[in-house]
Amino acid sequence: MYHFVRDVEQTRYGGIKARRVAEFVGQVEHLCRHGQPVRAADLVAYFEGRGELPAGAFYLTFDDGFVDHLRTVVPVLKRFGLEGAFFPMTEPLVRGRVPSVEKLRFLNYNCDFPTIYEEFFATLGRLFPNVDASPWRFDPSRADLAAAYARFDQPAMGHFKRVTTLEMPWSIRDAVLDEMFPRYFGGEAEFIRELYLDWDNLRELRAAGMVVGGHTVTHPWLARLSAAEQDKEITEGNERLACELGEPIDVFAYPYGSYNADTLAILRRRGCRLAFTTKVEVVLDPARPLEVPRVDTNDVRYKSETCEA
Numbered sequence: 001m002y003h004f005v006r007d008v009e010q011t012r013y014g015g016i017k018a019r020r021v022a023e024f025v026g027q028v029e030h031l032c033r034h035g036q037p038v039r040a041a042d043l044v045a046y047f048e049g050r051g052e053l054p055a056g057a058f059y060l061t062f063d064d065g066f067v068d069h070l071r072t073v074v075p076v077l078k079r080f081g082l083e084g085a086f087f088p089m090t091e092p093l094v095r096g097r098v099p100s101v102e103k104l105r106f107l108n109y110n111c112d113f114p115t116i117y118e119e120f121f122a123t124l125g126r127l128f129p130n131v132d133a134s135p136w137r138f139d140p141s142r143a144d145l146a147a148a149y150a151r152f153d154q155p156a157m158g159h160f161k162r163v164t165t166l167e168m169p170w171s172i173r174d175a176v177l178d179e180m181f182p183r184y185f186g187g188e189a190e191f192i193r194e195l196y197l198d199w200d201n202l203r204e205l206r207a208a209g210m211v212v213g214g215h216t217v218t219h220p221w222l223a224r225l226s227a228a229e230q231d232k233e234i235t236e237g238n239e240r241l242a243c244e245l246g247e248p249i250d251v252f253a254y255p256y257g258s259y260n261a262d263t264l265a266i267l268r269r270r271g272c273r274l275a276f277t278t279k280v281e282v283v284l285d286p287a288r289p290l291e292v293p294r295v296d297t298n299d300v301r302y303k304s305e306t307c308e309a
């Protein structure tokens with residue numbers, strides 16, 4: 001599972017976490033040398049009992065619909081003869097709004113985090129003077145929760161990402177972020193143009209033989225939503241993609257890896273054949289096509305000469 005694949009110092013946002021292009025090529029080389037690339041159709045056939053997967057089967061996925069995916073990832077995949085799957089959320093393109101997950105990502109990583117953290121709570125206090133925000137402040141005694149939520153972050157930031165996603169009402173979070181974001185990053189329309197694949201880009205991905213799958217509209221933590229709300233997020237996202245690409249969408253990736261029994265029922269009802277979690281596993285359960293685990297690129301070494309396995 002990948003997000004950004006770019007040499008960040010060549011962009012306006014040098015602080016964000018990204019897989020460098022050379023590292024990405026190294027990982028792909030390593031996988032091709034030691035594994036067997038498969039396609040989404042092979043995975044579907046496997047789960048439907050119509051085919052086996054080779055030993056060392058691997059498949060690459062890219063979340064959140066960044067321009068990097070067309071500019072830097074697709075040329076590499078084509079060079080190695082690989083198919084990849086790409087999962088854009090539709091809110092930036094349909095509503096012209098930067099999803100809160102992205103606002104948080106850019107504020108957290110591209111700005112001074114302690115400043116952002118204090119400014120977030122100061123803004124919250126100003127916009128919502130009657131809300132007691134103290135339960136959402138960082139408490140070092142709960143650092144284990146933060147670490148479990150965000151494996152690759154420092155505890156204070158992991159905590160902040162966790163409470164803004166799992167504990168705080170999203171209406172409050174969104175209002176605060178909407179106020180803070182333009183101060184650091186300017187207008188959302190230009191930011192969206194610079195950051196995200198547009199519909200033509202997504203059609204280009206398909207024309208290059210890549211798979212495009214659903215990732216909801218706004219990138220919510222699905223398990224926090226009612227079944228009806230989940231259905232709306234999933235179906236609106238998938239239907240818009242289907243309409244733009246001219247084909248049904250039957251592959252999905254859970255934002256944050258979050259899902260519950262309702263999510264699985266909705267995907268089954270909507271004809272989804274393959275869905276990716278963020279559970280870190282390398283063994284597939286043939287009975288669970290809608291719970292395919294994924295390894296994060298941050299878990300993988302990239303220099304093939306230093307890899308032992």
Ligand SMILES: [Zn+2]
Nearest residue numbers: 063064255256
């Ligand atoms: Zn995502």
